[in-house]
Amino acid sequence: MKTTRNTTAKTAVLEVFEKSKTALSHTEIQKQLNGICDRVTIYRILDRLMNDDIIHKISNLDGTVKYAKCNHSHQRVHIHNHAHFSCENCHEITCLENVKPSYIMPHNYKVKEINFTLSGLCPNCLNSNI
Amino acid sequence: MKTTRNTTAKTAVLEVFEKSKTALSHTEIQKQLNGICDRVTIYRILDRLMNDDIIHKISNLDGTVKYAKCNHSHQRVHIHNHAHFSCENCHEITCLENVKPSYIMPHNYKVKEINFTLSGLCPNCLNSNI
DNA sequence: AAAATATCGCAACAATGTTGCGATTAAATA
């Protein structure tokens, strides 16, 4: 069966995601939780949330890993084929739900998942004349 | 000035890249070098090779980082906008030099770099009826 | 050959993620 339970820690993590407009790293989540639970617990909660397709993982060019809530709007099959933007100035990572790359693959590859991350300057930082 | 020197360790690392058809992680390089130099030295060599645009870095969905030789064929401006394929079975990562995504960005973003990684089954593993 | 400096080895550290296990707690059942 493997029923997943609603614990206080899990609820708290979900609230953090709810409040945030950008993707969050494990460390950022831990800071916001303010010692409500152990850091190992956060790792395990993130694993469960990913398994349940409630959040998805984003690994960035510089090696940092972040997580963001899934947008379940109108897809039957749950797949993350949208792009992510990583700002080199403020280091925020946001989902670009509407940006989906088109591409042509060579034969004999079976593509199951894609990871499309763009980096540069986000609108905020672009306007702040960096 | 910062002239870069040709040392035995650097030459050995380059030979490892030359022999390999797929991208390599720091650990994989270290194993092939067989104790020829310290692991810190390998990190520093990789940094230099990246600076000199001889290799490029690929960060994978699962957080692993690999490096591959650059293909300097016929571009004036040196940019890595090609895709990479990561096999979920054999974990090999290969450059797909000819696969370049097309996409439409929202306004107000300044894109400087892209990271397009596809994962699934590579031709080898696909034929081995996994 | 001597001087200048890029590179190296080593030790020490930091960040991130994983595992095992006994204690705790949510949820199902009686």
Added chain:
DNA sequence: TATTTAATCGCAACATTGTTGCGATATTTT
């Protein structure tokens, strides 16, 4: 509601990956 049971937690310990400082070494220039 009280009991059961299994998912979750906390803690300690460990693994991996990457970084930094510094004195020693090796390469390049003069």
